[in-house]
Amino acid sequence: MVWLYRHHAADDIIAFDDATGRWEPAPEEGAPPAGAMTLVQRIGEPLRGSYTIEDGRRYCCYWTAGEELVFREPSGRRFSLFRRDARGRIVDLMPSVSADLIDAVHGDGSPLPNMSTFSLRDCFTPAPLIEVTYDSGKYLLLYSVSLFTYVPDEDLGDWDFFVALRRAIDELKLVARVHALGVDMPPEELAGWGIVAAPTGAACPAPGWYIAAERIALRCRPAAGERLPDIDGDRGLWVWVGAGA
Secondary structure, three states, X not given: OEEEEEOOOOEEEEEEOOOOOOEXXXXXXXXXXXXXXXXXXXXXXXXXXXXXXXXXXXXXXXXXXXXXEEEEOOOOOEEXXXXXXXXXXXXXXXXXXXXXXXXXXXXXXXXXXXXXXXXXXXXXXXXXXXXXXXXXXXXXXXXXXXXXXXXXXXXXXXXXXXXHHHHHHHHHHHHHHHHHHOOOOOHHHHHOOOOOEEEOOOEOOOOOEEEEOOXXXXXXXXXXXXXXXXXXXXXXXXXXXXXXX
16 A cells, blocks of 8 residues: 555645556554655655645546656556666666656637646657646646745645646656766767756756755756755766746
């Protein structure tokens, strides 16, 4: 069983059975607080992921005990997206699949106000593997209200499950590519593969979020030109994963 929390509420914790897809409310005593973490950082944590309920249908994303990142949709389909192997490397289990999140539209192409469409798409097949149109406006409103009570580094992904899911997929695909190429590859060579990275002590090449290539639960957000920090007291490679909100 893995513990999951309702994404936008950071509460309503459930115990979820990865083998069967069944769930039950977690006991009130003993369940840890959700805390402020991304889906990537949930690996190895007591709360392994989160869920959302859209139109009465439950969508979940979580790390298993075997350190696979799994996305499950209401019909029971289970997508194994990534795995951390015995060497600590991230392996992309669906390399031809990407996540899209766009403004929703009617069948005639006109905008569908306050709605977004999330999809998983395989570049080898024309139809999406999954497509969800949901009310994203309510999460944007919650995020907008939260700006009046300043919380460092809070962004829309803390409220909107599908924003967080797409971000996790995009970030882990970058890290998996670095691991496949080799964390010892010089940053200038990684740049040839479209990857922005720099080691501890180097000047930050671009502002935004960075993930430690060999400690994916660690991230930092330096300004351009700022020196990149050490990684739990050691030197290591930092991978740029986006500018963030």
